[in-house]
Amino acid sequence: MAGSRNETIKDRSNYLRGTIAEGLENAITGALDDDDTQLTKFHGIYQQDDRDLRPERGRKKLEKAFSFMARVRIPGGVLTPAQWRALDAIAGTFAGGQLRLTTRQAVQFHHVIKNNLKASIAAINAALLDTLAACGDVNRNVMCDANPHRGALHAEAQALAAELSAHLLPHTRAYHEIWLDGDKIITTEAEADENEPIYGKFYLPRKFKIAVALPPENDVDVLTNDLGFVAIIEAGAIIGYDVTVGGGMGTTHGDASTFPRLADTLGFCLKHQAVAVAEAVVKAQRDHGNRQERKNARLKYTVERMGLAAFHDAVAGHLGYHLPPGRGFIFTSMGDGFGWVAGDDGLWHLGLSILAGRVNDTETRRLRTALREVASLDIGDFRLTGNQNLVIARIPSEYRQRIEAILAGHGVPITESGLRRDAMACVALPTCGLALAESERFLPRLLERLGAVQARHGLTEQRITLRMTGCPNGCARPFNAEIGLVGRSPGHYALYLGASPLGTRLNTPHAPDLDEDGIIDTLDRLFGQYAATRADGEHFGDWASHALTPPSQ
C-alpha cells in the first residue's frame, strides 16, 4: 500500500514495536530513532525537546534537550484519590514536579527523560492506569460529561465512555513488551487480524476522538469530536444516543484544503448498540480515510468528501443496518461549574478552576501540594473536565470544611472570576514541536490584561469562552470558542470570533495577525461595542456572529 511516510512506518513496525526497545537502551542519546518517535505516540508518548534551549545546545556540545511527554489514558477523566497520589508522585519523581490536565480529560507528564520513561510507565501501570493509545492513529482518550452531581445519568454516560475506550484499544502486546517487560510475543503475518481485529496493521489514517455528552451540558464540546454520543434523556433516563460524526479542529495556516468542522448527526442508536456503532464508524474511517495526505486524513474530511449519506452506508456495511434519524438535543452550557454543588445522592462536588490545566506549586499558590493533601483524605474521587479543570467529587458534607481549609492553606482559590473560568490553552512552547507561538505561558498575562479591559466595560461577570493554541492544530479547540487565538509566529496570533457559547457554531477569522497589544486593542474596541449594543443576555460569540462582518478572504 502506497501512502504517507507514517503508513510505511506503521506497516514495518511489527504492530507498533519498531526499534523502540533498542532505542531505550542506547544511552548516548536522549532521543529515539525518528521512525520510532511516530510509533511511541500509539503508546501515549511523544518525543519532544526544550525549544527554549535549542539555540545554546550545539555550542555547548550537547544534543537537543530531548524529553518525553507521556499522556495517561483516563476515560471520562475519573481518578481515585490513590491514583491521583500515584500520578502526583510520578510528577515529583520524573516529570519536573508538574501535571498537566489536558483538554481531553487526560493527565500529561512532560520533561520525562528517556532513561526514566520505563520507570514512569511502570509507575502509571502500578496505579492501574496506562498511556496506551493516548496518542497515535487510534481512538484517543474517550471524553465524558464531568458533572457527577447528575447521579445515575452521569454514571451511565461514564460507563459508556469507559467501555468505548476499552473496546477500541489496540490489541498489540507491544506496549506490555516494551514498557512493562512483558513476554515478547512473536507476531506473524497470519496472526495479523488476530492482533488488531478492528484496526488492522495500518491502524487508522489519523487520530480519532470520541466524546459522550449529557445534555443540556456540553462541557465535552462533543461536536468537535470525530464521533460523538449525545445522550437522549426521556423521563429522567437515557434511552439512547444521537450519534454525531465528522467533527475536528486541526487546520494548516494557508491551506484551504484544511478546515475546522463540527460534527453532523448520523442518526440515533439505542444504548446497547452504542459500542457496535462506534466500532463500525471506526472501521468505515479505517477503510475510507485518506492515507495519502495526513493533513486530510481525519474523519471530518472523509465525511466531507463522501457525503454524510455515503458515509452512513459505509458504516451500515459494517454495522448491518442504518441508524434511524437523530432525536435532536439542546445544549445550554459548555463551561464548567465552580464551587460546591450537591448531587442527588447528597454527596458534594467541588469544581476548581485550573488555569490551562497546570497543576504545580508556586510560591504563593501550592496547588499540587493542596490536591495531594486532599487526595490523602482518601475520600471521593478526582474528575478532570474537558475544559482543563478539576472536580473533587463525591465528598460527604462533613469533609467540606476540611477540604476548603487545605485549599485555603495553600493559597488555592475556590472560585475564579472573569475570563479565567472559560479559558483554555494548549501546552505549546517550549515542549511542543508544532508550536508557532506561546500559548499556555502567555495565557495568564493576556488574561490579566483582558480582565482589566473586561472590567472597564462592565463585563467581568459575563462568561466568555477564550481558547488559545500555539498552532492551528487546535488542541484547545480554538475554532469553537467565542474568542479563538491561534499562534502564527512568535508573539503573533490569528483572532477568531463568533462561535456559539454552547459549542454548536464555529467562529470565523476576524484578524489574521495580531500581536499582544493588537489583541488587547481589538478586544477593547469590540467589548465596548458589545457592551453597548448587545441584546439582553446575549453572549459575546452570538453578538459577534451577527455584528461583525468577517473580513473578505
Add this chain to the structure above:
Amino acid sequence: MTRAASALAGLPETAPFPAEQIALLNSVLAGASHVQRAWLSGFLAGLDAGSPQSLPASPPAARPKLAILFASESGNAEALAASAKKAASRQGFAATVHDLADISLDQLATMRDVMVFASTWGEGDPPQRVETVFAALMSPRAPRLDQMRFAVLGLGDRAYPKFCAVAEAIDGRLAALGATRLVPMLACDVDYQQAATGWIGTTLTSFAPERMDAEIIPLETRRPPSPALPQANRPFAATITEHINLHSSRSSAETVHLELSLAESGITYEPGDALAVQAKNHPAMVEALLHATGHAGNAALAETLLTGRDITTLTPPMLATYADLSNDAALRALVENKQAAADWIASHLVIDLLRAAPAKPSAEALLAMLRPLPPRYYSIASSQKAVGDQADLLVALFSFQHETETRHGVASHYLTRQLRRGDTVPVWVKPNPHFRLPADPTRPVIMIGPGTGVAPFRAFLQDRRETGATGRNWLFFGHRNYTHDFLYQLEWQDAHKDGLLTRIDLAFSRDQPEKIYVQHRLWQQRAALLDWLADGAHLYVCGDRRMGQAIDATLARILTGAGRDAEQEMAALRQQGRYLKDVY
C-alpha cells in the same frame, strides 16, 4: 666577572684554547668551589663518554649508594626526588630513584642509605599508587631495617588537619623498624621548593662520607630540555581561543571548556599530562583583604596579593600568628583547642579571620603570614596530534556556601568567570608520566571519568583516533542530570558513531530518586569488565578522590565476586601499569 684569574687556579697559557677562551674559562674557574670543579671534571668526562669519538672513560671511583624513594600523586614528590638525585650525583653519590609503589619490602630491607619524599593527600591518605606498599610497611610483617639510615621529607598542605601524616608515619615506622634517622623529618607546605632544596643539601651532607669523588654524569641523550620551555618560574601566556560553559543554562553546575593557543611556545605534551596554571585571586577578595587590614589603596600590596599570595586558605600556623598579632582572646582560645581550630579553618577563609579579630598588621606582617599562591594543575583535555599548537582544559567552577554568601575556588573562578576568550593565562606543562595510554595500540582501554575527570579521556580518544590505534575504548561518565550536564555529549556521539568509542556507560546521579554513580554502572557491567580485563584492557580512573576509592572498592568486589583474589589481582594490575589513577 670582576674576579681576575689567579695563577693558582688558572689554565696554563699552553692550554689548547685561544687566549680569549682561556681568559673566559679562567674567569669561571677562579670563582668555582671545590664541588663545582669536581662536578665539572665529571661532566667533561661524561661528555666525552657520550660522544662517538670519545676516549674510554676512566673507571669511576667507588661511589656511595643512595636510594631516593618517592611516594607521589601529582608529581611534586617525584620531581623533588629527581632533583635530589641530580644534587646527589653532583656530590658524588651513586643515586637511584625509585617509585615507592614499585618497591617490595624485601627490596627495602636491602637498602642502606635512603631518602624518602612522601606526599599526603586529603584526609591523611597516601598517594593511591603507594597504598599497597604503605599498608605493608605499616603492617606487622614489615622486616627489620637495622642497617638502614634514612631521611624523610613530607609534602602536604597545612590547611588540612593531617598535614604530612604519611611522611610522619613513614618516618616513625622506619625508626621503629630499627633504621637510623639521620636528619629530622621536614614537613613542607605547598610552598615547599626553597625549604626542600635546603633540606636536600643538608641531608646529602649528612649522608656523605669523609671524602667524595665527583661522579661522571651520564648525558641526557634523549630530548635535551630547551632552556626556552615554559616552566613554573617562566610561564607561557597562552591566549584563550575558546571559552564556553558546557552545561546547559538550566544546570546548577558550571564547567568551562577552554582552548588555549600554544603557538610559538614550544610547549609539547602527551595525553595524560596536566597544564599548570598560575591563577590570580579575585580582585574583590583582594579589596576586601586590604580594607579589613587597613591597607585600602595600597596598590603595590594589592598587586602582590593579587598574584603572589594565597589569600583564602587558612592554616594552623596562620591562625596562631594572627592570634598573637591581634591579641584577640577568643582567637587565642581557639588556637589552644586543636580540633576546634581545625574545624574553624576548614569552614573559613583568611578574610573571615581578619574580620573576626580586626587588627592592623603591617604589609610585611600580612605578606609573611600568607603562603605563596600555588599553581593549579588541570588534566589536558586534548591530544596535540589532533589539535596541534593548542591545549584544551575542562575546568569546573568550585562553589561553596558560607553562611549566606556563595564562595568560589580561586583558580576555577579565575579560569571560568574572570577570563574570557582573547585573554591570556600563564601556563606550563606538568608531565604525568604515570598516566599514559598503553604503548600497545591494540590494547583495550577502559576509562572512568565522571565530571571533569573525563578531560584526559577526551585526550586519549583524540590520540587513539589520530594514531589509528585499534584497541577498543570504553568510557564511563557521570554527572548530575543527563539533559543539562552531559559534558561533550556530541563528541562522544560522533566517536561512538564512527566506532572509536566502543561503549559508553552513564551515571547521572540526580535524574532519579536513588543516586547512581559510575561505580554502580561499573558493578552492573562487571561481566563485560572482567572480559575486557581478560583481554588485557588498561583501566584508568580520573576525577574525585572519593570516586577513585569507590572504584577501588567496586573493582575489589567484582573480582571477589568472581571468586578471584582481588588484592593480588589489583596489585598485579597496578604492577603492570594497567590500573592507573589520576585523582584529586
